[in-house]
Each structure stands twice: as C-alpha cells, then as structure tokens.
Amino acid sequence: MTRIAVTGGAGRLGRSLVAGLAAAGHELVSLDRSTSDAAELSGIDQIAVDLTDPDAAARAIAESRTDALVHLAAIAVPFSAPEDVILRTNATLALNVLSAGVAAGIGRIVTASSPTVLGYGAPAGWLPDRFPLDERTTPKPWNAYGLSKLLAEQTITMLSRQTGDATRFAAFRPCYVIAPEEWHGAPTQQGHTVRERLDDPALSAPALFNYVDARDVATFVDVLLEALPGIPNAEVFFVGADDALARRPLAELLPQFVSGTEQLAAELTGSSPAFSNAKARRLLGWRPTHTWRGELGEDAVGAAPDTEHPIPRKDVLA
Ligand SMILES: NC(=O)c1ccc[n+]([C@@H]2O[C@H](COP(=O)([O-])OP(=O)(O)OC[C@H]3O[C@@H](n4cnc5c(N)ncnc54)[C@H](O)[C@@H]3O)[C@@H](O)[C@H]2O)c1
Numbered sequence: 141m142t143r144i145a146v147t148g149g150a151g152r153l154g155r156s157l158v159a160g161l162a163a164a165g166h167e168l169v170s171l172d173r174s175t176s177d178a179a180e181l182s183g184i185d186q187i188a189v190d191l192t193d194p195d196a197a198a199r200a201i202a203e204s205r206t207d208a209l210v211h212l213a214a215i216a217v218p219f220s221a222p223e224d225v226i227l228r229t230n231a232t233l234a235l236n237v238l239s240a241g242v243a244a245g246i247g248r249i250v251t252a253s254s255p256t257v258l259g260y261g262a263p264a265g266w267l268p269d270r271f272p273l274d275e276r277t278t279p280k281p282w283n284a285y286g287l288s289k290l291l292a293e294q295t296i297t298m299l300s301r302q303t304g305d306a307t308r309f310a311a312f313r314p315c316y317v318i319a320p321e322e323w324h325g326a327p328t329q330q331g332h333t334v335r336e337r338l339d340d341p342a343l344s345a346p347a348l349f350n351y352v353d354a355r356d357v358a359t360f361v362d363v364l365l366e367a368l369p370g371i372p373n374a375e376v377f378f379v380g381a382d383d384a385l386a387r388r389p390l391a392e393l394l395p396q397f398v399s400g401t402e403q404l405a406a407e408l409t410g411s412s413p414a415f416s417n418a419k420a421r422r423l424l425g426w427r428p429t430h431t432w433r434g435e436l437g438e439d440a441v442g443a444a445p446d447t448e449h450p451i452p453r454k455d456v457l458a
Pocket residue numbers: 147148149150151152153154171172173174189190191192211212213214215216217233252253254255313314315316317318329
C-alpha cells in the first residue's frame with residue numbers, strides 16, 4: 141500500500157482516479173479547491189487548498205505525508221478561460237505542486253498532461269509525420285491550454301535535472317476521459333453524451349476520436365507508480381483506449397475532418413485508434429480493459445485484431 145496525494149481529486153478524472161487507487165488498496169489524500177461530497181471520495185482524506193498559492197501548496201503537500209503525488213489540478217478545457225489565465229494558472233499549478241512534492245521528499249511524482257500538446261486542430265493546419273500518433277510525435281501546441289500542458293511535462297524534466305534519480309517522475313496524456321456515469325448518459329466534458337459523440341463524428345473529430353475510460357486511467361496510474369523506480373526517469377505516456385471512438389474506420393473519417401490525411405491515415409483500418417498506447421504496454425505492462433462497444437452493449441463488428449502489441453510480462457520489464 142502506498143499513500144498517494146491527488147491534486148484535483150474532486151474533478152471529473154480525479155474522482156475516478158481516487159476511487160480506483162483506493163480500491164486497489166492505497167491510502168488517498170485529495171487536494172482540491174474545496175472538499176466534495178461525491179460518493180467516490182467518501183472516506184477519503186480531503187484537503188481544501190488553492191494550489192496557485194505556493195506557500196499553501198507546499199504546506200498542504202508536506203502535511204499530507206504521502207509517498208507519491210499525482211497532479212491533476214488545472215483548468216482542464218481549452219478556451220474555457222482567457223488564454224493568459226489558462227497559461228498562468230496551469231503553469232503556476234504545475235510549478236507549485238510538483239516542486240512542493242520534491243521539497244516534501246516525495247519519491248514518486250506524476251503529472252497529467254494532454255494529447256492536445258500535439259497541436260491538432262490548429263487553424264493554420266496540422267499534419268503529423270505519421271499515424272498512429274505516439275510519444276515520438278512532435279508537440280506543436282497552438283493554444284494556451286496545449287502550451288500549459290507541454291510546460292507541465294517540461295516542469296518534471298526540469299525538476300529531474302535538479303534531483304537526478306533521487307525523485308522519480310512521469311507525465312501522462314490521457315485521451316478524452318469518459319467517467320463511468322457518462323456511459324449511462326451523463327454529459328461528457330464537452331457537454332454532449334457518448335452516444336451523441338458516436339452518432340455525430342464532427343463532435344469526436346476535434347479529439348481525433350480518442351477516448352479512455354477513467355477507470356483505465358486509474359489502473360494506468362497504479363502500475364505507473366509501481367514501475368517508476370525501474371523505468372527511465374521523466375517519461376511521457378499516452379493513455380488511450382485500444383480503439384477509436386467512432387463507428388467507421390478512421391482511414392475514412394480522418395480525411396473528412398483533417399485535410400491532407402488521406403495517405404497518412406490509410407492504415408487506420410477497422411477500429412484502430414489515432415493514438416498508440418504501445419509505450420505504456422511495453423514499459424509498464426498496462427492495457428485498457430474498457431471499450432465503448434463493451435460499455436454501450438454494441439457488438440464488436442469491425443474491431444481491429446489485437447495482434448500488434450502483445451502484453452509483456454511484468455517480470456521482464458524491470
Ligand atoms: N478530462 C479529460 O478528458 C482530460 C484529457 C486530457 C487531460 N486532462 C487533464 O487531466 C486533469 C484532470 O482533468 P478533469 O477533466 O478531471 O478536470 P476537472 O476540471 O474536472 O478537474 C480539475 C480539478 O482541479 C481543481 N483545481 C483547479 N484549480 C485549482 C486550484 N487553484 N487549487 C486546487 N484545485 C484546483 C478543480 O477544482 C477541479 O476539481 C487536468 O490536468 C486536465 O488537463 C483531462
């Protein structure tokens with residue numbers, strides 16, 4: 141059992157992450173602007189703190205006396221506040237929280253980034269070198285949110301240059317997070333339901349049809365925290381489902397929404413996603429267990445064969 145602090149623990153992803161890590165046998169502390177009466181947080185230690193205040197952040201993180209820290213707190217939606225506010229808030233939160241973790245002697249520190257660091261959707265156009273997108277794809281953020289997430293990734297790299305391997309860091313880029321209740325019709329982050337996102341591809345296209353079940357993010361963070369001492373420091377991981385959130389192959393859909401991708405997307409046949417989760421499989425032995433077809437009870441016609449990335453055995457990963 142590990143004692144883990146989660147900032148933004150009362151948020152959309154935070155609630156599922158806290159619940160999942162607690163169910164896996166860990167002791168949790170949620171740090172958020174205010175305490176929450178959400179069912180997932182019942183029985184969990186909660187600290188109300190404005191983490192943009194560096195002294196308050198340092199005090200709260202030191203007092204929570206944890207072995208691990210997972211930083212989620214942020215303005216989580218692009219353009220939901222003025223650009224300068226998003227950049228300042230998210231960069232400040234990352235610096236305050238992650239450096240407070242180092243100062244408190246926490247040995248394992250993880251921060252949430254975002255696939256948007258890649259810069260898809262840029263008004264002036266965007267094309268990657270190849271699909272599927274992975275951790276080698278060059279980040280080209282085009283708005284303050286994507287830039288702030290790249291800064292969060294760079295903050296762990298910066299801190300690792302200060303601490304060396306005495307502190308183990310990682311960043312992860314969760315795809316469009318679907319919380320358990322959202323499979324049953326609760327609105328997703330962008331306000332529409334999962335079914336609406338599937339019925340109208342224009343709703344899912346801005347995220348390049350990516351998604352991940354929040355419970356799979358919890359298992360990812362669990363295995364990541366355990367693996368941190370044995371993997372290279374300050375790595376970045378995409379965390380996405382095995383399939384695309386779409387009823388038709390992305391080889392057909394992507395060119396309709398991202399001009400110039402006809403050739404690049406040609407291999408995204410069946411249900412193949414635009415984002416690869418192969419690195420998390422290879423380095424951590426993690427794989428997602430939830431799919432939209434399984435959750436919505438739709439059949440798996442067109443599912444991609446799972447041949448590309450066999451699951452590595454955990455004991456050969458160290
Ligand atoms: N939801 C997604 O699809 C998604 C995708 C990619 C990345 N992310 C990242 O995951 C993280 C969590 O996202 P989410 O969807 O749960 O967002 P959310 O908005 O639901 O939760 C964020 C939480 O951070 C807290 N917070 C914000 N400012 C704070 C402050 N100054 N002090 C203390 N707490 C503060 C909020 O109160 C909130 O509970 C974010 O870093 C986001 O950028 C989310």
